[in-house]
Amino acid sequence: MTLATNSPDLLLAIRNRAHYTRGVSDDLLSPRPSTPAHDHLAGLNEEQRLAVETTEGPLLILAGAGTGKTRVLTTRFAHILLEGLAWPEQILAVTFTNKAAREMRERVSAILEKPVEGLWLGTFHSLCARMLRQHAPRLGLDRQFTILDADDQLRLLKQIMVAEKIDLKSAPPPQLLHHIQLWKDRALLPEDITAAHDVDFMNGRARHFYALYQTRLKELSACDFGDLMLHMVTIFRRYPEVLTQYHRRFRYILVDEYQDTNTIQYLWLRLLAKRDTQQPANIACVGDDDQSIYSWRGAEIANILRFEKDFPGAKVIRLERNYRSTPRILSAASGVIAHNEGRMGKTLRPGLEGEEGERISVINTPDSDDEARVVAETIRSLHGKNQSYGDMAILIRAGFQTRPFEESLMRSGIPYQVIGGMRFYERAEIRDGTAYMRALAHPADDLAFERIINVPKRGVGNIALSKLRQNARDRQLPLQATLQEQLAQGMIKGKAAATLSEFMACFDRARETLAKQGHVVAVEQLLEESGYLTMWREDQRSVEAAGRLDNLREMLRAIGEFATLEEFLEHIALVMDSDQLQNDTNRVSLMTLHAAKGLEFKTVFLPGWEEGLFPSQRSLDEGGQAALEEERRLAYVGLTRARERAFILHATSRRIYANWQDSIPSRFIDELPDEHVHVSEPTRKQNAAFGKSFWRRSQSSPASTTSFSRPLSVKKQIIVPLGATVKHSRFGEGVVLKADGERLTVNFEEAGMKTIMANFVEVVS
DNA sequence: TGGCTGTAAATTTTT
DNA sequence: TTTACAGCCA
Numbered sequence: 001m002t003l004a005t006n007s008p009d010l011l012l013a014i015r016n017r018a019h020y021t022r023g024v025s026d027d028l029l030s031p032r033p034s035t036p037a038h039d040h041l042a043g044l045n046e047e048q049r050l051a052v053e054t055t056e057g058p059l060l061i062l063a064g065a066g067t068g069k070t071r072v073l074t075t076r077f078a079h080i081l082l083e084g085l086a087w088p089e090q091i092l093a094v095t096f097t098n099k100a101a102r103e104m105r106e107r108v109s110a111i112l113e114k115p116v117e118g119l120w121l122g123t124f125h126s127l128c129a130r131m132l133r134q135h136a137p138r139l140g141l142d143r144q145f146t147i148l149d150a151d152d153q154l155r156l157l158k159q160i161m162v163a164e165k166i167d168l169k170s171a172p173p174p175q176l177l178h179h180i181q182l183w184k185d186r187a188l189l190p191e192d193i194t195a196a197h198d199v200d201f202m203n204g205r206a207r208h209f210y211a212l213y214q215t216r217l218k219e220l221s222a223c224d225f226g227d228l229m230l231h232m233v234t235i236f237r238r239y240p241e242v243l244t245q246y247h248r249r250f251r252y253i254l255v256d257e258y259q260d261t262n263t264i265q266y267l268w269l270r271l272l273a274k275r276d277t278q279q280p281a282n283i284a285c286v287g288d289d290d291q292s293i294y295s296w297r298g299a300e301i302a303n304i305l306r307f308e309k310d311f312p313g314a315k316v317i318r319l320e321r322n323y324r325s326t327p328r329i330l331s332a333a334s335g336v337i338a339h340n341e342g343r344m345g346k347t348l349r350p351g352l353e354g355e356e357g358e359r360i361s362v363i364n365t366p367d368s369d370d371e372a373r374v375v376a377e378t379i380r381s382l383h384g385k386n387q388s389y390g391d392m393a394i395l396i397r398a399g400f401q402t403r404p405f406e407e408s409l410m411r412s413g414i415p416y417q418v419i420g421g422m423r424f425y426e427r428a429e430i431r432d433g434t435a436y437m438r439a440l441a442h443p444a445d446d447l448a449f450e451r452i453i454n455v456p457k458r459g460v461g462n463i464a465l466s467k468l469r470q471n472a473r474d475r476q477l478p479l480q481a482t483l484q485e486q487l488a489q490g491m492i493k494g495k496a497a498a499t500l501s502e503f504m505a506c507f508d509r510a511r512e513t514l515a516k517q518g519h520v521v522a523v524e525q526l527l528e529e530s531g532y533l534t535m536w537r538e539d540q541r542s543v544e545a546a547g548r549l550d551n552l553r554e555m556l557r558a559i560g561e562f563a564t565l566e567e568f569l570e571h572i573a574l575v576m577d578s579d580q581l582q583n584d585t586n587r588v589s590l591m592t593l594h595a596a597k598g599l600e601f602k603t604v605f606l607p608g609w610e611e612g613l614f615p616s617q618r619s620l621d622e623g624g625q626a627a628l629e630e631e632r633r634l635a636y637v638g639l640t641r642a643r644e645r646a647f648i649l650h651a652t653s654r655r656i657y658a659n660w661q662d663s664i665p666s667r668f669i670d671e672l673p674d675e676h677v678h679v680s681e682p683t684r685k686q687n688a689a690f691g692k693s694f695w696r697r698s699q700s701s702p703a704s705t706t707s708f709s710r711p712l713s714v715k716k717q718i719i720v721p722l723g724a725t726v727k728h729s730r731f732g733e734g735v736v737l738k739a740d741g742e743r744l745t746v747n748f749e750e751a752g753m754k755t756i757m758a759n760f761v762e763v764v765s
Numbered sequence: 766t767g768g769c770t771g772t773a774a775a776t777t778t779t780t
Numbered sequence: 781t782t783t784a785c786a787g788c789c790a
Contacts, residue, residue, distance in 0.1 A: 097779045125780045150778095225780050260779075297778065398776045403781085420778085461766045496766095574780070594777050618776060634777085657775070657781055770788080775781100 040078050040111050044071075045351070051284075051317045052076045055085060055252070058273075058311035059284040060304070064348045065291065065333075065640035066324030066600065073256060073286050074104055078111040086251040089118040092272065093254040098123055098575050100256055100598075120250070124265050126574045128228040135235050135242055142221035144566070146438060147573035151431065152447045153177055153224050159469075160212050171202050180210045184226030185298030187233055187264040190214055220446060229264045236271045247275050251282060258287030258307075262298035270310065280313055289344045290337050293594060293634050295626070296619075305344065322348045324600055324643055326357025328676045332646070333639040335673040340629045348640075359678040360639075361647045362669055368608075368654040372404035375605050376412040378647065379588055382603060389415055391602035393589040395638050397614040400656065401607065405590055419591035425572055429536065429548040433555050434572055436526055440510055441565045444478040453479075456535035458503060459496040480507070506530045519565040524556055593634045596641050604642035607649040609635075610663035635668045648672075 041049055051061045051072045063069035077093060080086050095101045101122050109115045120127060129147065136143050148156070157180075158173045179201055183193060190211035195204055202209070217223065223231065236243045253273055255261070261269070273281035285307065292301045308314045322330055327350045334348055365371040379392055394405055402418060409416045424430060432455055438448035450469075454460040460468075472482040486492050487501050506529045514522035527533050533552065539545040562568040589601070608614055615631035623630070639646055650665045725735055 095779090100779085123780060147780095150780095228780085257779080293777080294779075296776085297780095400775080400781095423778095457767085459766070463766080592777060594779085597779085613776095616776060655781090766790105768788105768790090770786105772786090773784090775783085 040075055040082065044068075044075065045321055047317055047319050047321070048072050048075075051319065052079050054284075054315060054317070055080055055083075056282055057280045058282075058307075058314035060258070060307045060314055060316045061284065061286040061319065062316060062344055062346055063286055063288055063319040064322060064346055065288065065637070066322040067319035067348070067351070068321075068323060069256075069286055069288075069319065070100075070103065070107070072319065073254060074107040074111065076284065077104070077108045077254060080252055081108075081112065081116070087118070088116050089120065090249060090251040091120065091254065092127070092250045092252070093119065093121040093256075094127060094269070095121075095123055095256040096260055098126070101126075104256070123574070124268070125225055125228050128232045128268070129570065129574055131232050131246075132223070132228060132235075135239075136231070138235055138239055138242070139231055141218060141223070141231070144221065144442070146220070146222045146442055146445050146448075147228070147570070148217075148222050148224045148447065149425070149431070149573065151426075152222075155450070156216060156220075156447060157209070157213055160209060160216060164209070164212070166202075166209075175201065176206055176209055179206050180213060181226050182298055183210060184224075184230050185262040185264055187230065187267050189230070189234065221444065222447070226264075229268060233264055233268050233271065236268070243271060246272055253281065253283040255283070255285040256287075258285035259289050259292035259301060259304045260287070260294050260299045261303050263300055263303075266300065266303045273311070280311065283311065288346075289342075290340070290346065290633055291597060291637055293597065293630060293637060295623070295630055301342065305342065318346055320346055320349050321351035322640075323351040325640060326350075326355070326644055328357040328359060329639060329642050329644075329646055332360050332672050332676045333636050335676070336632060336639065336668055336671045337636040339671050340632055342626075342629065358645050359676050360672060361645075361678050361680055362672070363647060363649045363680045364665070365649060365651045366653065367660070368401075368404055368651045369408075371607050371649050371651045372408035374649065375405065375607060375647070376408040376414060378605070379409075379414055380412055383414075387602060388586055389588045390586045392605070393591065393596065393599070393601040393603075393641065394605040394607065395591060395593050395596045395641065397593060397608055397616060397634070399592065401613075402590060404655075405607075409588065409590075414588055415586065416588040416590055417585065419589055420595040427548070427551060429552055430555060430572075432532065433523075433527065433552055434569065436530065436532065437523055437559075437565055437569060439480065440507060440514065440522065440526055441569065443480045443507075446472070446479045449479045452530075452532075453503070456531045458499040459494070460500070464492075464496060480504070503530060514565075519568075520556065520560045523559060523565070527552065527556075593638050597637055600641050600643055602643045603645040603647070604638065605647045605649065606635075606638050607651075608654075609648050609650045609666035609669055610654065611666055612661075612663055613654070614666050614668070632668065632671075635666075 041052065044052060045068075048068055048071070051059070052075045055076070061069070061072060063072065077091065080091060081088060093101075093104060095104065105116070105119065105121055108119075120130075122130070132141075132145070133143055136145055154173055154177055157177050158168065161168060161171070161173060161176070183197070188197065190207060193207040193210065197207070217227065250272060253269065255269060269283070273283040275281060285304070287304050289301060289304050292299060292304070295301065308316065325333075330348045330350060337343075363374060365374055375394060379389070382392065383389060396402065396405075399421065402421075406416070406418070425434070432452060435448040435451040438445045439452060442448070450465065453465065468479060468483060468486070471486065472479050475482060477485070483500065484504055487497065487504065490497075492500060506526055509529065510522045510526035513525050533549070536545045536548050536552070559565070559568050562571060589599075611617075614635070615628055619627040619631055648669060650669065651663070653660050653662050655661075725733055
């Protein structure tokens with residue numbers, strides 16, 4: 001079961017994004033609405049107040065989990081404006097996510113009791129894009145550059161490698177791309193790469209491909225995400241007058257999540273903050289070294305550790321009073337994180353008077369299915385005690401852990417939402433849709449055009465495409481223009497000739513419409529006439545087709561929120577985040593620990609605390625001690641999400657893909673202070689999860705697996721009799737026609753024939 | 766060209 | 781287990 005059911009909700013989110021209407025509120029910390037001006041400092045504790053009022057000079061605010069970081073940052077922002085220290089356009093405020101930016105904008109407006117205009121507030125990338133739209137010509141780049149997504153990047157790189165006759169197996173393109181990205185994250189241009197940087201991959205040839213890749217990007221007048229930062233830093237370095245212009249503009253700089261900055265973001269900030277004069281910059285960075293969990297994305301925890309050296313005279317303020325969690329949870333989290341060495345040092349203290357709270361429950365289960373079952377049972381029992389589903393979350397280390405939980409939650413009839421995973425703009429239909437738009441708006445955008453030339457099928461295969469590509473390359477023309485020419489000259493034969501002529505005619509007509517009737521009508525017409533919408537309408541086979549059409553319809557509506565196609569495309573490339581969390585929905589949240597940063601729940605379940613999974617063996621193999629510390633920070637992040645209760649689980653045997661693996665409890669469990677832990681005996685309530693249903697368990701011995709070492713658990717198989725009537729959450733009721741183990745073929749009254757896993761249905765009769 | 770079949774591989778993913 | 785992709789044949 002994927003999120004496909006929820007996709008219209010996701011799509012609704014796009015529209016909201018344009019208006020900045022939503023945000024997460026942590027009630028205790030939110031400023032009370034309708035406070036009169038200058039009351040904005042009321043309710044801040046001493047350190048928070050100091051952090052707000054220390055406006056001049058470099059400042060590092062070390063804000064532990066739940067210490068009111070966001071409140072301090074937004075109040076500080078408002079304070080600067082209210083005190084008349086600067087105009088909104090003189091403040092640069094940088095965040096990592098669009099969600100954080102949106103939230104900050106909303107909260108500042110709330111304090112000021114009016115919308116603030118003219119802010120330079122956004123993510124590193126959106127701010128850089130904004131700057132680069134102005135200065136791109138300095139680097140010989142078109143101001144109208146397109147921003148490529150990850151998929152485009154990979155396709156482009158693959159093409160280059162194929163053209164250079166590289167064996168894609170021995171040198172996987174994703175790995176090469178990763179190397180290039182890491183170089184960009186470190187502000188290294190192709191010419192900066194020396195043999196010393198480039199020894200571990202492709203025999204030192206990687207930099208050659210980096211150079212080719214950059215050249216090709218320029219030819220396409222395109223930027224990838226890394227380029228947005230890289231180009232701006234290059235411009236700042238080469239053209240000091242551009243930098244000076246920004247120095248004059250920005251009087252205050254605010255940076256959120258400083259512990260997650262990578263080298264190039266750090267350089268960008270430093271360039272903007274350091275002036276020629278002796279006067280220190282007014283740069284305030286907020287962060288928590290204990291919550292740095294993105295080193296694998298190039299984040300340099302060193303940036304925060306050496307802040308005082310980078311900005312001499314910097315003040316450091318620690319926010320340690322936690323208003324979120326019970327004292328026990330804080331002590332447990334502190335006990336774990338204390339095992340790390342490279343820390344700034346900081347101890348969370350309870351900010352509110354209150355009970356000590358419950359101990360952390362550590363629960364061992366025989367296997368991963370039992371683990372999921374125990375979690376579902378506990379959720380049900382807590383819900384019976386008046387705890388709302390929305391107050392609970394299951395935080396996992398890796399994506400593959402989701403499945404058993406989805407199954408157990410569904411079986412228990414617990415409403416849940418999966419946060420993260422496939423993001424909105426990653427959906428095939430949305431990417432196709434935007435590719436159509438890009439090809440419409442930018443006839444030279446070859447990557448977009450390639451994506452859609454044969455979607456729906458127009459008889460263009462690999463061979464035809466590579467011929468076209470070759471031809472375009474020879475003539476130095478974009479694909480669209482080349483194709484037009486070839487069609488005009490009758491160089492394309494057979495079925496493809498007619499379909500492609502019609503395809504190109506669609507674009508011509510849509511461009512006319514674009515000029516006359518605006519972009520919404522034009523895009524709709526293009527998707528209609530090109531047969532793209534029809535393709536999904538006629539797709540009877542896939543269950544998702546209807547959802548995809550819904551998504552596309554929502555996308556069309558979303559385009560209307562923007563004045564031009566260009567604006568929409570910029571938005572979808574930069575601002576489209578997976579902001580799926582809706583606090584008002586009464587569902588259990590299931591997400592990775594990474595996705596949980598910044599959120600909080602009354603009850604948190606932390607499954608899979610086993611050596612190898614958490615800490616992840618793979619991380620440890622790659623990063624050694626430093627990686628172990630990062631895993632430990634992840635544990636800390638997980639624990640500190642909980643307000644009242646935390647359950648840690650570990651299974652003796654875990655199914656990973658096909659086979660069972662035995663595992664021992666995570667070392668992080670040993671690191672929890674005993675006095676705050678309660679170890680539960682393994683519970684085995686065989687039938688509880690299934691109630692009075694018709695499920696039967698077969699005792700089929702696990703002959704196919706090698707698990708001599710799993711004496712406690714027997715492979716469970718759900719058997720549904722042929723002819724039984726079953727009920728599915730989406731498809732309604734239907735009759736089982738065929739059963740192949742757990743794989744059922746069901747004829748649903750409404751939805752027709754579907755093949756479906758037994759655990760997704762409930763037996764009715 | 767495109768559909769079928771067998772094989773290898775499988776973290777985390779703010780933009 | 782699922783998924784992606786290369787290689788094969790109609």
